Amino acid sequence: MQVRFWGTRGSxxxxxxxxxxxxxxxxxxxxxxxxxFADKAAALAFxxxxxxxxxxxxxxxxxxxxxxxxxxxxxxxxxLGSGVRELGLDTLRRCAQEGRPKEWHIFLSHLxxxxxxxxxxxxxxxMDGAKIIIHAGHPDAEQALRRQQEEISFPVPFDWLxxxxxxxxxxxxxxxxxxxxxxSVILQHHSHDSYGYRFRDRDGKVAIxxxxxxxxxxxxxxxxxxAQFFGHADLVVCDTMYSLADSxxxxxxxxxSSNIVAVDLCHEAKAxxxxxxxxEPTYSDADIQRMHxxxxxxxxxxxxTDALEVLCAYDGLCVEL
Amino acid sequence: xASTLEWQVDKRDGGTVVAASGRVDESTxxxxxxxxxxHAETAGARLVVDLGGIEYMSSRGLRALTLAHRxxxxxxxxxxxxxxxxxxxxxxxxxxxxxxxxxADTIEEALAS
Numbered sequence: 001m002q003v004r005f006w007g008t009r010g011s012x013x014x015x016x017x018x019x020x021x022x023x024x025x026x027x028x029x030x031x032x033x034x035x036x037f038a039d040k041a042a043a044l045a046f047x048x049x050x051x052x053x054x055x056x057x058x059x060x061x062x063x064x065x066x067x068x069x070x071x072x073x074x075x076x077x078x079x080l081g082s083g084v085r086e087l088g089l090d091t092l093r094r095c096a097q098e099g100r101p102k103e104w105h106i107f108l109s110h111l112x113x114x115x116x117x118x119x120x121x122x123x124x125x126x127m128d129g130a131k132i133i134i135h136a137g138h139p140d141a142e143q144a145l146r147r148q149q150e151e152i153s154f155p156v157p158f159d160w161l162x163x164x165x166x167x168x169x170x171x172x173x174x175x176x177x178x179x180x181x182x183x184s185v186i187l188q189h190h191s192h193d194s195y196g197y198r199f200r201d202r203d204g205k206v207a208i209x210x211x212x213x214x215x216x217x218x219x220x221x222x223x224x225x226x227a228q229f230f231g232h233a234d235l236v237v238c239d240t241m242y243s244l245a246d247s248x249x250x251x252x253x254x255x256x257s258s259n260i261v262a263v264d265l266c267h268e269a270k271a272x273x274x275x276x277x278x279x280e281p282t283y284s285d286a287d288i289q290r291m292h293x294x295x296x297x298x299x300x301x302x303x304x305t306d307a308l309e310v311l312c313a314y315d316g317l318c319v320e321l
Numbered sequence: 322x323a324s325t326l327e328w329q330v331d332k333r334d335g336g337t338v339v340a341a342s343g344r345v346d347e348s349t350x351x352x353x354x355x356x357x358x359x360h361a362e363t364a365g366a367r368l369v370v371d372l373g374g375i376e377y378m379s380s381r382g383l384r385a386l387t388l389a390h391r392x393x394x395x396x397x398x399x400x401x402x403x404x405x406x407x408x409x410x411x412x413x414x415x416x417x418x419x420x421x422x423x424x425a426d427t428i429e430e431a432l433a434s
Contacts, residue, residue: 217384217387217388218388220350220381220384223347223381243416243417244380244383244384244416244417244418245416245417245418245420245421246417248384248387249387249421258380258416259415260380260383260415260416261380263380264347264379264380264381268347294415295415297411297415298411298412298415298416301377301408301411301412302346302377302379302412
């Protein structure tokens with residue numbers, strides 16, 4: 001199983017300004033300290049090996065879209081944030097080059113704008129012969145997707161899409177065999193509800209997608225259910241938008257969680273890896289990198305037995321499980 | 322058997338000092354929240370949580386501090402944290418709880434904060 005991140009930003013897409021790139025280039029030149037490079041490959045090796053992530057690269061700015069790929073069979077996609085535009089094109093390339101079926105199973109965490117805004121730009125939806133099945137815990141998922149393609153919002157109406165598009169409402173407390181995976185669902189605390197997904201492949205590898213999930217301060221006992229749902233996962237993709245202090249004070253009831261709670265849940269679940277996800281749109285690359293470093297440290301400080309590997313999701317990251 | 326914390330309570334002029342010893346994690350956080358919350362309502366002007374004996378605290382323990390703070394607010398009690406070890410100091414910083422609660426090196430400083 002591979003988990004591929006196409007969009008990792010929360011709430012709103014962001015893009016670096018000219019000054020942001022100029023800063024990175026200037027920092028890289030200072031770090032190079034007069035070194036010369038024989039060719040671009042040598043320069044890229046310097047970026048890879050010698051520069052920190054926030055200087056040499058970027059976490060990206062597309063909103064939530066994560067692919068759970070088995071390398072064969074239909075495509076499994078979590079959320080339709082702005083990252084799904086690129087996913088659509090890349091999966092079509094794989095259909096052409098690898099003979100993959102033109103079938104996409106989409107799993108929606110919820111229906112808020114940042115998690116569905118990419119769908120009008122999802123090229124497979126425009127293609128005759130494509131099959132798209134949209135799974136959600138919400139019975140009103142179809143209404144949300146149709147509404148954002150009404151004329152007041154978008155020039156192409158939903159009914160003009162040529163793909164065969166089907167909506168299926170999933171229930172918690174049961175398992176579904178979908179494509180190459182077994183899927184189960186958990187209800188999460190968020191405005192108009194959200195749902196987390198547990199994907200298990202035929203080799204027993206497990207990936208969890210749990211975003212836009214607030215773990216309420218007055219309902220901490222519910223976290224046992226999440227620890228069980230995350231149990232022994234190979235990767236947990238977790239909403240870590242705010243600091244713990246923010247999540248229980250000025251940003252309480254905004255529907256998001258913290259890096260600290262994510263680590264604790266993964267420790268309790270004995271998960272192997274955590275991917276920090278749904279990054280705050282006002283955070284710079286340096287802010288996200290600092291949050292990643294602090295989370296690694298918190299994991300070390302509170303670790304009981306086995307280490308939890310803490311990754312920081314970025315647009316373009318691919319994790320092999 | 323579930324682990325428990327050891328508690329000491331010291332009434333001082335202007336407030337109460339409550340000290341717990343052990344690890345505040347998912348097995349002890351409920352006890353930590355309940356005991357701290359009760360003291361927050363009766364401590365007087367200042368409740369000092371002496372962290373000197375706390376090995377480390379998970380998110381549930383940190384959030385118990387927030388719940389106690391809320392109960393204390395209704396009773397007019399302010400909470401300060403004192404004597405965190407290096408681990409606790411880092412945890413307070415990473416969680417940004419050091420921006421929510423005053424953190425002092427000594428009990429006296431915490432009482433006066």
